[in-house]
Structures are given as C-alpha cells and as structure tokens.
Amino acid sequence: xxxxxxxxxxxxxxxxGVDFHIDPVIARLIRNRDVxxxxxxxxxxxxxxxxxxxxxxxxxxxxxxELLNTGIREKKKIRIIGDYDxxxxxxxxxxxxxxxxxxxxxxTQIPNRITDGYGLNESLxxxxxxxxxxxxxTCDNGIAASEQIRIARELGLQVIVTDHHEVxxxxxxxxxxxxxxxxxxxxxxPKQADCGYPFKGLCGxxxxxxxxxxxxxxxxxxxxxxxxxxxxxxxxxxxxxxxxQGENRILVKEGLRRLHTTENQGLLELMRANNLEPEQINTYxxxxxxxxxxxxxxxxxxxxxxLEMLCAKQPEEAARLAGDLKALNDSRKxxxxxxxxxxxxxxxxxxxxxxxxxxxxxxxxxxSLAGIIAGRLKEHYHRPAFVLTKTxxxxxxxxxxxxxxxMYEELCKCREVLTKFGxxxxxAGISLKEENIQILHKKLNENCTLTEEDLAEKxxxxxxxxxxxxxxxxxxQIDLLEPFGAGNKKPLFVQKNLNVSxxxxxxxxxxxxxxxxVDEHGYAMxxxxxGDVEKFQKYAAGHRRMMLTYYPTINSYMGRETLQITxxxxx
Numbered sequence: 001x002x003x004x005x006x007x008x009x010x011x012x013x014x015x016x017g018v019d020f021h022i023d024p025v026i027a028r029l030i031r032n033r034d035v036x037x038x039x040x041x042x043x044x045x046x047x048x049x050x051x052x053x054x055x056x057x058x059x060x061x062x063x064x065x066e067l068l069n070t071g072i073r074e075k076k077k078i079r080i081i082g083d084y085d086x087x088x089x090x091x092x093x094x095x096x097x098x099x100x101x102x103x104x105x106x107x108t109q110i111p112n113r114i115t116d117g118y119g120l121n122e123s124l125x126x127x128x129x130x131x132x133x134x135x136x137x138t139c140d141n142g143i144a145a146s147e148q149i150r151i152a153r154e155l156g157l158q159v160i161v162t163d164h165h166e167v168x169x170x171x172x173x174x175x176x177x178x179x180x181x182x183x184x185x186x187x188x189x190p191k192q193a194d195c196g197y198p199f200k201g202l203c204g205x206x207x208x209x210x211x212x213x214x215x216x217x218x219x220x221x222x223x224x225x226x227x228x229x230x231x232x233x234x235x236x237x238x239x240x241x242x243x244x245q246g247e248n249r250i251l252v253k254e255g256l257r258r259l260h261t262t263e264n265q266g267l268l269e270l271m272r273a274n275n276l277e278p279e280q281i282n283t284y285x286x287x288x289x290x291x292x293x294x295x296x297x298x299x300x301x302x303x304x305x306x307l308e309m310l311c312a313k314q315p316e317e318a319a320r321l322a323g324d325l326k327a328l329n330d331s332r333k334x335x336x337x338x339x340x341x342x343x344x345x346x347x348x349x350x351x352x353x354x355x356x357x358x359x360x361x362x363x364x365x366x367x368s369l370a371g372i373i374a375g376r377l378k379e380h381y382h383r384p385a386f387v388l389t390k391t392x393x394x395x396x397x398x399x400x401x402x403x404x405x406x407m408y409e410e411l412c413k414c415r416e417v418l419t420k421f422g423x424x425x426x427x428a429g430i431s432l433k434e435e436n437i438q439i440l441h442k443k444l445n446e447n448c449t450l451t452e453e454d455l456a457e458k459x460x461x462x463x464x465x466x467x468x469x470x471x472x473x474x475x476x477q478i479d480l481l482e483p484f485g486a487g488n489k490k491p492l493f494v495q496k497n498l499n500v501s502x503x504x505x506x507x508x509x510x511x512x513x514x515x516x517x518v519d520e521h522g523y524a525m526x527x528x529x530x531g532d533v534e535k536f537q538k539y540a541a542g543h544r545r546m547m548l549t550y551y552p553t554i555n556s557y558m559g560r561e562t563l564q565i566t567x568x569x570x571x
Contacts, residue, residue: 002569003456004549006463006494007032020045025465026477029491032462033245033481045480047250049227055214059195063186064160065214071104071135071158078106079133081120083140083204084113084298086239086291089306090232091139091162091205096311098212098229102219107133110303113368114391118422118429120145129155137162140204142182143189144168144422149182159184162207165422166408167191199247205236206251230255231262232310238283239291241426243487252483256282266309269322270294283485293322296329299368332369339365340376343387347377356383356448356455357405359441363390371398371427378402382457383450384410386430388437394419395437399428404454414443459569461549465493468523470552470563478552492568495519496547500527503537513537517548517565526555526564539570547571 009031016027020041035044043051055061071078078099082092092108099106109124111117116124119141125148128136135158142149142161146168149159161184169177181187188207190197202210213226234255242248260279262268267290271278274289281290297306301324309321343360347353352360358377365373370387377385378400384407388397401407406425411418417439420431432440484490499518506512513533518524527550529536540546550565 001456002459002571003453004459004461004494004569004571006461016041022480023474023477025463025469025474026480029462029478029481033488044249047253049250049254051250052247053198055210055217057196057198058188058190058210058214059192059197060186060188061211061214064162064188064211065218067135067158067160067185068099068104068137068211068215069218072099072102075105076134077132078104078135078137079128079131080106080108080137080139081124081128081141082108082110082138082303083118084110084303085140086294087204087236088140089294089298089303089310090236090239091203091208092307093310094205094208094212094229094232095137095139095162098209098215098226101225102215102221108307110298110307112302113298117393117396117420117431120148122148122151124148125152125155125157128152129157133157135160139208140164142184143187143191144182146180146182149184153183160186160188162188162204162211164189164191164202164204164207166424167193168422169412171412201243201246201248203233203237203240203242203248205233205240206248209233227254227258231259231264231267234259235286235291235294238286238483238485239294241287241486244283244483244485245487249483249488252283252485256483264310265315265318266312266322269312269315269318270309270325272319273322273326283483287485292332293325293329296332297325300328300332300366332372335366336369336372336376339369339373339387343373343377344380347381353381355441355445356450357410357444358383358385359388359437359444360385361388361395361437365389367391367396370396371400371429374398375400383455386444388430388432390434393431395432395434397430397432399423399430401426401428402454405448405450410444410447413447414440417443459549460489460492461494462491463493464495466495466523467498467517467519467525467550467552467565468521470525470565472554472561472563475552475554475563490551492549492551494547494549497545498548499544500540500546500548503529503533503540505533505537515540526562527567528564529567529570536567536570 011031013024013027017024035041080092080095082088096108137160139162143163143165152159168180171177190200209229216226234252237248237252259281294306297303312318346360367389370389374385374387384401384405386397386399388395399407407428408423408425411421411428417436418430418432423429497520501516503513503515506514513529513536515527516524517527548567549569550567552565555562555564
C-alpha cells in the first residue's frame with residue numbers, strides 16, 4: 001500500500017521568489033530539495049564550473065600528480081585498470097585521453113566481469129607486470145584491493161588508486177570503525193575520512209577527471225581542455241545513479257550541454273542506433289537508453305567494446321560497434337524479463353515473501369544480470385533484495401536497497417560468511433560459498449531492523465497545487481531545476497477531487513492512457529498516464545472523483561502547444 005507524504009518544509013517562499021525572480025512554487029520546490037541559504041540557492045539555480053571546489057583539496061592529489069609527472073617524463077609504461085560498468089568505462093576513457101594528451105606511455109585494461117570479477121585482482125596485477133607496466137592507475141576501483149596492491153608493490157609497480165566507493169572498515173568491540181586503506185603510493189577518494197575535499201558524492205569518472213584537471217594545471221595546459229571530458233563525466237554520473245546534488249548537478253548540467261554538440265563518433269553512432277538526436281539527450285536518455293547499451297557490453301561480452309566505440313575515429317567503425325552494443329542490450333532486456341519472472345515466482349511460491357530482506361537464488365541466471373533483477377525485485381516488493389547465481393568460482397550475487405537500509409553496512413555484519421563484498425548503501429556485490437547461502441539469508445533477516453513503515457512504498461509529494469495554477473511560465477521555471485535524477489527528483493504535485501472523464505488507451509503497444517481531468521470549478525486539462533493503463537481505466541470508471549499526483553508538461557502537436565499533466569499516482 002502506497003503511503004503518500006506531502007513535504008512540509010518551511011521558508012519565506014514569497015521573499016525567495018522576489019529575490020531570485022522565480023514563482024513561489026519554484027522556491028518551495030528548491031527548499032524541498034534541502035537547498036538552504038542564499039548562496040546554496042544561487043548555486044542550485046545558476047551554478048557552473050566556478051562553483052566546483054579546488055581540486056588540490058583532494059587527499060594525495062599532489063602525490064598522484066608528482067608520480068604521474070615523473071612517469072610521463074621517464075616514459076614509464078602506465079596501465080589504467082578500470083571497471084566494466086558505465087562509470088568504469090568513462091573513467092578509463094577520461095584517464096586514457098587525458099594522459100595521451102600529455103604524452104604518456106599509457107594503455108588500458110578493463111576486467112572481464114565473468115573471468116576477473118570486480119576490481120583489481122592478482123591476475124591483472126601480474127599481467128601488468130609481465131607486460132612491462134611500471135605503474136598501475138586504477139579508476140572506479142582499488143579502494144578495497146589491499147592484498148592485490150601489496151602484490152603489485154612487491155613486483156616493483158607504483159600504484160595510484162582513484163575510486164569513489166566506500167572505504168572498507170572493521171568494527172571493534174566498542175563499535176569504533178577502523179578504516180582499511182590499500183598500501184598504494186597515492187589514494188584519491190573523497191570518501192576517505194581525512195580527505196578535505198568538501199563534496200563526497202563524486203562518481204569514479206568524476207574523481208578520474210579531477211586527477212586530469214590537477215595534472216593539466218600543473219603542466220600549464222589550459223583549463224578549457226579539461227572541459228572536453230565533461231560529457232563523459234555526466235554520462236558516468238547519471239549512469240552510476242549518483243545523487244544529482246552539489247557538484248554532481250553542475251557536472252551533469254555542464255556535461256549535457258556539451259553532449260548536445262558532441263564530436264565523439266562512438267556516442268553519435270550510439271545515439272543514431274537508438275533513434276536519438278544529440279540535442280535532445282537528457283538524463284532519461286542516459287539512464288534508460290544509452291547507459292544500458294554501454295553497460296550491456298560489460299554484462300554479456302566485454303566492456304572493452306564500449307571503450308573501443310568511444311575511441312573510434314571512423315564513423316563506419318563507430319557504427320559497427322554501436323550496433324553491437326544495441327544488439328547486446330536488446331538481448332540483455334529479454335534475459336532480464338525472464339529472470340525477473342522466475343525470481344518473482346520463487347518468492348510468491350515460498351516463505352521468502354515473508355522476509356524483510358529478500359535473498360533469491362537463481363543458479364542459471366547470467367551473473368551480470370543479478371543486479372538488474374535484484375533492482376526489479378526491490379521495486380516490486382519495496383524491500384532490499386539480493387539475487388545470487390552460480391558461477392565457476394562459486395556463488396556470486398548483487399543487491400539493491402531501499403533508502404532505510406544501508407546494504408554495505410549490513411553486509412559488514414555478515415563478512416564472516418562472505419568471501420568478498422563491496423558497494424554502497426544502495427547497492428552491493430558479494431561472493432560466497434554455496435553452503436553459506438542459507439546462513440547469509442538468516443543473518444541478513446535476523447539483523448534487519450526495518451519496520452513496516454520503512455517497507456511501505458512512499459510517494460513523496462512536493463505540494464498541493466491546483467491544476468488551474470499551471471502556466472507556461474511555471475513550466476519554463478520548473479526547467480531551471482533540471483537535470484532531474486537520483487537526489488533531484490522531478491517535482492510531484494497533488495490535487496484531490498478531480499473528475500476523470502472517459503479514459504482512452506492509445507499507442508502501438510497500448511501503454512498510454514489519455515483522459516481529461518476537471519476540477520470542482522470546471523477547469524479542465526488533458527492528462528496522460530503511463531503504467532498499468534487497463535487498471536487505471538477500470539479504477540477511473542468506478543470513481544467519480546479522484547486524488548491524483550502529477551507532473552505538468554507542455555504538449556506540442558502540429559505547431560500548437562497546450563498544457564497537460566502526466567499522472568503518476570492515483571487513489
């Protein structure tokens with residue numbers, strides 16, 4: 001059962017509206033996003049690259065730049081080791097192109113999800129040493145690779161870690177946390193407790209970009225050249241579902257602007273393969289169309305394909321690689337549907353549906369899809385979910401969480417039954433022995449403190465607003481709040497006592513419901529609903545008056561513009 005909650009944050013919205021020349025509704029929306037104070041609001045509305053913190057505040061950044069400078073000058077072979085997801089691919093590309101620009105002897109390696117697993121492993125380290133590398137530069141991984149980095153140092157390699165994942169820790173009997181840092185020559189990760197960089201929520205590609213920014217500055221290369229990488233940082237930030245707050249919001253806003261005029265042949269062909277135009281790309285297209293194609297390479301084949309596509313100079317080569325990625329993603333989508341249906345069946349036909357933390361074992365599931373299916377389970381049941389699968393190396397799994405449950409912290413309490421784990425509060429990856437599946441399932445649920453209220457799906461509404469208040473000017477001002485995504489959701493409004501007239505189901509796939517809503521004073525507006533349209537149609541037919549949550553839009557058709565709403569929830 002959905003729990004509808006209207007935010008009730010206080011401020012002088014009239015004054016804010018006057019000060020910033022915005023509608024008081026917009027002022028309320030900004031306050032609802034926990035933006036407090038004149039300076040913070042100014043940055044939220046008009047922030048640009050000047051608002052980013054000084055890159056030299058990153059712990060170990062001076063060490064890293066000095067090591068890279070020496071390595072470049074001495075023509076040392078530098079091997080970048082990334083990760084196989086969208087963040088790792090973009091981080092690898094940024095470092096590769098950035099180091100090539102300054103004449104570095106550099107190459108790349110991206111682990112294979114199946115044979116290598118996540119992050120830096122001993123095999124990759126020894127391979128780098130065998131192939132003449134003198135320095136390893138990690139991106140989007142490395143913070144948890146203490147043993148692997150120790151081996152690298154023993155083999156005579158220098159190691160620079162650039163990462164954004166949580167720093168591993170052990171908890172003492174007194175509850176105090178002892179953080180475990182890898183023995184690298186330099187560790188760049190804003191999540192280190194003693195790192196002075198004020199914004200902690202950067203993705204791996206953003207951290208990699210910061211390193212290139214510092215290197216360019218030290219070498220006297222114009223700052224404008226670092227901005228060429230912002231489109232890749234934006235793709236990574238959105239694709240890795242980072243919160244679009246603070247610096248992330250600025251990076252995505254600036255990156256999207258550059259993406260609209262991108263000259264990267266690979267990205268242009270990937271857009272073309274998905275029938276998209278560069279100038280229309282927004283966070284939705286990255287998160288749900290382009291991003292999945294990039295991730296599909298690492299899931300079902302090798303992420304090196306996606307990197308090759310980004311590096312492609314000729315349109316023909318770029319088109320071929322982009323077509324391959326789209327085909328892989330189409331296959332991934334079909335496999336995901338089948339795996340999700342099987343997982344739901346297992347939950348419904350067993351005692352698992354009573355659990356507050358779902359642990360579902362799908363031995364035949366492709367291990368790269370475990371995380372996606374876990375996400376689908378989380379959405380379906382609104383509770384943390386792990387999906388485990390059988391691999392040659394043992395049992396592997398991925399988890400996706402809800403806001404009230406820190407997945408990484410809960411796994412730390414179960415570390416004795418895991419062979420490997422890592423992640424964030426909202427997502428995690430694990431490895432374990434098959435005989436420990438039931439033990440993990442039991443421990444996670446015994447330790448779980450989630451209440452019924454935590455497990456109730458919350459619909460967070462910005463404010464009550466009559467549809468009669470909607471105007472073109474208001475909608476244009478709502479655009480100031482973009483980019484939307486995690487941590488900066490699209491505004492959601494609610495109005496009660498709306499009459500919903502005859503609902504028509506449209507679209508080739510019959511997935512759109514069109515209707516008209518009329519308030520108590522006779523004010524009417526067109527409305528669309530996407531979702532279970534037949535259920536919506538049936539509900540509307542049986543209820544004269546409804547309460548609706550909605551998002552206002554402008555419908556453009558045949559040169560004519562009209563106001564309309566997109567219905568999100570109803571009761």
